[in-house]
Amino acid sequence: MNVVILLGAPGSGKGTAAARLAGRMGARHVSTGDMLRAGVAKGTPAGVEAKRSMDAGELVPDTVVVRMIGDVLDDGGADDCYLMDGFPRTVVQAEQLDAVLSARQGRVEAAILLDVPDETLIERMVGRRICPQCRRIYHVRTLKPKTDGVCDDDGAELIQRDDDTASTVRHRLSVYARQTEAVIERYRDDGLLVTVDGRPQADVVAASIATVLGERRG
Numbered sequence: 001m002n003v004v005i006l007l008g009a010p011g012s013g014k015g016t017a018a019a020r021l022a023g024r025m026g027a028r029h030v031s032t033g034d035m036l037r038a039g040v041a042k043g044t045p046a047g048v049e050a051k052r053s054m055d056a057g058e059l060v061p062d063t064v065v066v067r068m069i070g071d072v073l074d075d076g077g078a079d080d081c082y083l084m085d086g087f088p089r090t091v092v093q094a095e096q097l098d099a100v101l102s103a104r105q106g107r108v109e110a111a112i113l114l115d116v117p118d119e120t121l122i123e124r125m126v127g128r129r130i131c132p133q134c135r136r137i138y139h140v141r142t143l144k145p146k147t148d149g150v151c152d153d154d155g156a157e158l159i160q161r162d163d164d165t166a167s168t169v170r171h172r173l174s175v176y177a178r179q180t181e182a183v184i185e186r187y188r189d190d191g192l193l194v195t196v197d198g199r200p201q202a203d204v205v206a207a208s209i210a211t212v213l214g215e216r217r218g
């Protein structure tokens, strides 16, 4: 069981890169944000509880996301590869991931940090639109669908995430700085961290990540 972690601030392009890379790597794309939004859409009690934190730009409790990830990895076999997008976001989550993996003879192969300046992050998130059905990510200026406001893949009407408003976005960036920077340092200390320039177009970023992983695998 092999895990590649995508790290980076909200809006750094983790979801977009993961969607492009998972198929190519034969990996399963695991997005805790997408899983939580699916719970919210279903109106489960856990979803309703999580929505409050998400709308406020806060993290949902570690126990909730660690349980979700545990359930995902429970379904996995020894040869499976996972591309984690948005997890771990706290040191506790990183420790719990290690514990879950060591119980399954799994390991973290690499932690890829997508580096993007704050001004770009804000611009990306405020202009982000998503397909509520297939979760594909668009941007009103830089990643437009073929027909305005409609998903290329399934024709669903694109929506804006409730937490992609200018004020919530700023708060999410400060939460990231406070909680997730320590996760980055942890993977740096373990020699697993690789920083990739997250500013170019999505395909270029995905190609850079594929190259880095290829080099590490030798």
Ligand code: AMP
Binding pocket: 010, 032, 033, 034, 036, 053, 054, 055, 057, 058, 059, 060, 061, 062, 065, 085, 086, 087, 088, 089, 090, 093, 163, 172
């Ligand atoms: P994302 O789609 O990754 O930007 O996540 C959206 C929101 O879901 C975050 O702002 C958090 O409220 C919540 N969330 C996603 N992943 C996690 C996580 N690993 N730990 C805690 N909260 C999370």
